[in-house]
Amino acid sequence: MIEHDxxxxxxxxxxxGAGDVVLAHxxxxxxxxxxxxxxxxxxxxLDVLAPGGTLAVNTGTSANSDTSPHYRRAVAGMTAxxxxxHRAAMPAYDPDHTPSTGMGRISxxxxxxxxxxxxxxxxxxFAAVGARAGEIVSGHAFDCLLGERSPLARLYDADARxxxxxxxxxxxxAFHLAEYRFSGVLPRRSYRAVVDGGHGPVWREFVxxxxxxxxxxxxxxxxxxxxxxxxxxxxAADSRLFPLRAAVDYAVAWLGAHRQARRAPDVPLVSxxxxxxxxxxxxxx
Numbered sequence: 001m002i003e004h005d006x007x008x009x010x011x012x013x014x015x016x017g018a019g020d021v022v023l024a025h026x027x028x029x030x031x032x033x034x035x036x037x038x039x040x041x042x043x044x045x046l047d048v049l050a051p052g053g054t055l056a057v058n059t060g061t062s063a064n065s066d067t068s069p070h071y072r073r074a075v076a077g078m079t080a081x082x083x084x085x086h087r088a089a090m091p092a093y094d095p096d097h098t099p100s101t102g103m104g105r106i107s108x109x110x111x112x113x114x115x116x117x118x119x120x121x122x123x124x125x126f127a128a129v130g131a132r133a134g135e136i137v138s139g140h141a142f143d144c145l146l147g148e149r150s151p152l153a154r155l156y157d158a159d160a161r162x163x164x165x166x167x168x169x170x171x172x173x174a175f176h177l178a179e180y181r182f183s184g185v186l187p188r189r190s191y192r193a194v195v196d197g198g199h200g201p202v203w204r205e206f207v208x209x210x211x212x213x214x215x216x217x218x219x220x221x222x223x224x225x226x227x228x229x230x231x232x233x234x235x236a237a238d239s240r241l242f243p244l245r246a247a248v249d250y251a252v253a254w255l256g257a258h259r260q261a262r263r264a265p266d267v268p269l270v271s272x273x274x275x276x277x278x279x280x281x282x283x284x285x
Contacts, residue, residue, distance in 0.1 A: 007034070016048050025173070026167065057103070059107055061123060107127070117133040119138070119140035135154060145211065159244075162240075178252045179255065186212075223246075
């Protein structure tokens with residue numbers, strides 16, 4: 001079994017240190033058998049970051065959306081009446097209590113830690129714990145999934161580092177910030193979510209970029225050749241650590257060179273009953 005002290009040494013050897021701000025994408029399974037599971041991994045990482053460090057994770061949700069693959073799977077085969085009952089029973093997003101969807105056990109554990117703060121977005125929230133947690137998660141605009149008014153931009157400002165713990169570049173959320181910044185014109189689409197503005201659950205619809213991670217593995221391979229990425233083992237997991245700013249800046253240029261043929265005009269807002277018309281990245285409901 002892999003113990004806390006082993007993980008702490010491995011994180012330090014990878015290059016994580018006291019006072020760092022780290023955005024972690026993690027696979028608990030990739031580490032091998034860990035005594036204490038997700039709680040031990042999070043505790044070891046926070047120990048290395050102390051004092052003064054901050055750990056951020058994705059805590060996105062899709063169970064409260066009717067424009068997500070999660071929803072389409074849930075209602076597959078239902079009658080119209082069954083779908084209506086399902087929609088009526090869907091709870092509103094609550095930053096304090098709504099579980100993340102598909103983000104992994106480590107991220108979900110970090111969300112529930114004492115002192116953890118979570119952003120208000122009903123689809124693409126982040127949770128953070130540590131000295132700069134409030135600064136990072138505040139001001140997450142409803143119509144900005146992962147752009148300038150999201151925690152990703154605050155992590156960029158904080159000179160955060162990205163930890164890929166047993167996962168690949170296809171999960172690197174930071175590259176999405178580059179989609180908002182590069183010179184191309186990405187298509188836009190509509191999203192819907194159940195929220196509570198103080199008077200009970202209501203459906204809200206907004207338009208934002210139609211984010212696409214389909215080429216992130218190739219993008220990441222090119223970024224790794226710049227020499228900005230440190231690689232090592234944490235437990236049994238092949239892991240990477242790199243500056244978020246460097247990754248985003250590289251991605252802006254890379255997207256400008258590789259996505260020109262994929263430009264498209266904006267699409268109109270779809271109706272509440274037109275769900276299922278657009279495929280999206282699993283992180284983006």
